[in-house]
Amino acid sequence: MTKQQSTFQALSDPTRRRILRYLREGDLTAGEIAAKFTITKPSISHHLSILKQADLISDRRSGQNIVYSLNTTVFQDILKWFADFLGTEGPGGEGQKKGK
Amino acid sequence: MTKQQSTFQALSDPTRRRILRYLREGDLTAGEIAAKFTITKPSISHHLSILKQADLISDRRSGQNIVYSLNTTVFQDILKWFADFLGTEGPGGEGQKKGK
DNA sequence: GATATATTTAGATGTTTAGCTAAGCAAAGA
DNA sequence: TCTTTGCTTAGCTAAACATCTAAATATATC
Numbered sequence: 001m002t003k004q005q006s007t008f009q010a011l012s013d014p015t016r017r018r019i020l021r022y023l024r025e026g027d028l029t030a031g032e033i034a035a036k037f038t039i040t041k042p043s044i045s046h047h048l049s050i051l052k053q054a055d056l057i058s059d060r061r062s063g064q065n066i067v068y069s070l071n072t073t074v075f076q077d078i079l080k081w082f083a084d085f086l087g088t089e090g091p092g093g094e095g096q097k098k099g100k
Numbered sequence: 101m102t103k104q105q106s107t108f109q110a111l112s113d114p115t116r117r118r119i120l121r122y123l124r125e126g127d128l129t130a131g132e133i134a135a136k137f138t139i140t141k142p143s144i145s146h147h148l149s150i151l152k153q154a155d156l157i158s159d160r161r162s163g164q165n166i167v168y169s170l171n172t173t174v175f176q177d178i179l180k181w182f183a184d185f186l187g188t189e190g191p192g193g194e195g196q197k198k199g200k
Numbered sequence: 201g202a203t204a205t206a207t208t209t210a211g212a213t214g215t216t217t218a219g220c221t222a223a224g225c226a227a228a229g230a
Numbered sequence: 231t232c233t234t235t236g237c238t239t240a241g242c243t244a245a246a247c248a249t250c251t252a253a254a255t256a257t258a259t260c
Contacts, residue, residue, distance in 0.1 A: 079179065
C-alpha cells in the first residue's frame with residue numbers, strides 16, 4: 001500500500017478526522033480520546049492504530065498511559081500533494097517525485 | 101453525508117485519484133477514461149459517479165459521448181481544509197465556517 | 201507477587217465497497 | 231424505425247471495514 005493510499009484511507013473516516021482535530025489542540029491519552037466518543041475503547045484503539053500506520057499521529061508511553069500526538073509534517077506532505085495537483089504537472093504515478 | 105465526508109471518501113480510492121490525474125491534463129470522455137484502465141467500463145462509470153457526487157468532476161453530453169472535466173474549485177476547498185487544519189483554530193465540527 | 205488500571209489484540213458480526221455480468225437508455229446513422 | 235455505439239443502471243459476489251465482546255499485555259501500587 002502506497003503512502004498516499006494509507007493517508008487518504010485514514011482520512012476517509014469521520015471518527016479518525018475527529019480524533020485528529022482533538023489532537024490538534026494538544027496531546028491526549030488513548031483514554032482521554034476514547035472518552036470523547038460513544039464507541040468502545042477497542043474501536044478507538046483500532047482507529048488510532050490506523051492513524052499511526054498512516055503516520056498522521058505518533059504515540060509514546062507515559063506510565064500507564066499512552067499519549068498520542070499529531071504529526072504535522074505528514075499534513076504538510078498532503079498539502080503539497082494538493083498544491084501539485086492544482087499545478088501543471090504530468091499525470092504519472094502515485095509516488096511521483098517531480099523537481100525535488 | 102457531509103460534503104467533506106464525500107470528498108475524502110472519493111479520494112480514498114486509487115483508481116479515482118488516477119482518474120483525477122488524467123482529467124487534470126484535460127477533458128476526457130467516459131470511454132477514453134475507461135480505455136486507460138483494465139477494469140470494466142461499468143466499474144469506471146461507477147467511480148465517475150462517485151467523483152461526480154463528491155463534486156470533484158462534472159460531466160456534459162457531447163453527441164454520443166459524455167465528457168468529464170475536473171472541478172478545481174473543490175480542490176481549492178480541500179487545500180483550505182488542510183491549511184486551516186495546520187492553523188490555530190478550535191476543533192469544532194466538520195462543517196466549520198470560520199472567518200468567512 | 202496479587203490486584204487494579206490503561207490500553208491493545210483476537211475473534212466474531214453486520215455493513216460498506218469495488219468489481220463483475222447482463223440489461224437498459226440515449227444519440228447517430230442506415 | 232432498426233441497428234450500432236457509448237455509457238449507465240441493476241443486481242450480484244467477494245473482500246474490506248467498523249464495530250462489538252472477551253481475553254491478553256503492560257505498568258503501577260499494595
